[in-house]
Amino acid sequence: MIQAAAKTPVLETARLTLRAFAPQDMEAGVDFLMQPRTRYMGGPFSRAAAWDHCAVQIGHWAIRGYGLFTICLKGTDEAIGDAGLICPGGYHEPELGWGLWSPAHEGQGFAHEAALAVRAHAYRDLGWSTLISYIDPDNARSIALAKRLGCTLDSDAKLPDLPDWEGTLTFRHPGPEALA
Template sequence: MIGLANTPVLETERLILRAPTGDDWPAWRDFHLSDRAQYIGGGSQMTERNSWRAFGHVIGHWVMRGFGMFVITEKGGDAALGITGPWFPAGWPEREVGWSIWHPAGEGRGIASEAARAALDHVFNDLGWDTAVSYIDAENTRSIALAERLGARLDADAPSLDTGADEINHVYRHRKGSA
């Protein structure tokens, strides 16, 4: 596996969070081309070509910003279950902490919550952020529930995210020490 140099690895009770690698492409592609990715710009209308570009964006973010999304794996294995972490590409109104579970095996077990908590600890303690947002589609009730469990609150005054295809109107604010 070829990885990115000098990227941190986060560890929780059950999980390893590491930088994405080219080996994660098949798991990303399968997720991103499925309707499971409907709230992050993927789904049945996505093409493999555009999915490839989006995954390159995920990997390149580490190089361009020095931080990025972590691939979520279970200890003892390296299968990519999803992704979580800091995100701030050009054009984003604020720094974000996001998450998505790519594989059904990662659902219903608290994996997204455990991983997102580790990512929030990382941005607040290691990167020195005081706040971050999560841009969540209004119909993504599971992600909204997770944001609230993590201590985030709806911030009606924060600018929404215009992704070009649609506007995400729900902005959940995370503050250091609120989880």
């Protein structure tokens, strides 16, 4: 686990540091996943399931070589959310996902800033040409963010082969050529 975390790149933006999930982030991550606000991502989770969910994110880096970054305000090491690239079992292509762990950090552009950094990393450093974001149709804030990122609905994209995904919206990010 520590070895995989050591290979995780660190992304910097004007206000944020995106780094590997670390043991000190576990309690904040678990607390977030137990909140009703995680209903759009399968929550709220029990404490045990939330712990497992956090551990899976660490393992994703070891297996795929990419994953979720922990979002910290620049100059601090306090986790306020996560953003990154995931492609767990059942997915057909990688997803760019994001989440802020407290309402106190919403409405300040942190998720937008983090998503832009992760997307640039995917295109520049990983050489990817496309990305999607799966969003629950009732998640107005994430839909608004996807549109702000220049995403468009992609009704042809295949949903993950997982239960309870019917009705999920797929937003396609503009490719690197469109962003140049």
